[in-house]
Amino acid sequence: MFLDILVGTLLIVCLVISAAALTPPMHRRRRQRHG
Numbered sequence: 001m002f003l004d005i006l007v008g009t010l011l012i013v014c015l016v017i018s019a020a021a022l023t024p025p026m027h028r029r030r031r032q033r034h035g
Helices: 002-022 023-031
Strands: none
Touching: none
């Protein structure tokens, strides 16, 4: 069903956002394209 895919994507997005928020900014030193 379409709702299953929508709920699955929402859960994945929430997990990614929470993981990105919990990780310290020091871990983002690999991406220095803007620097």
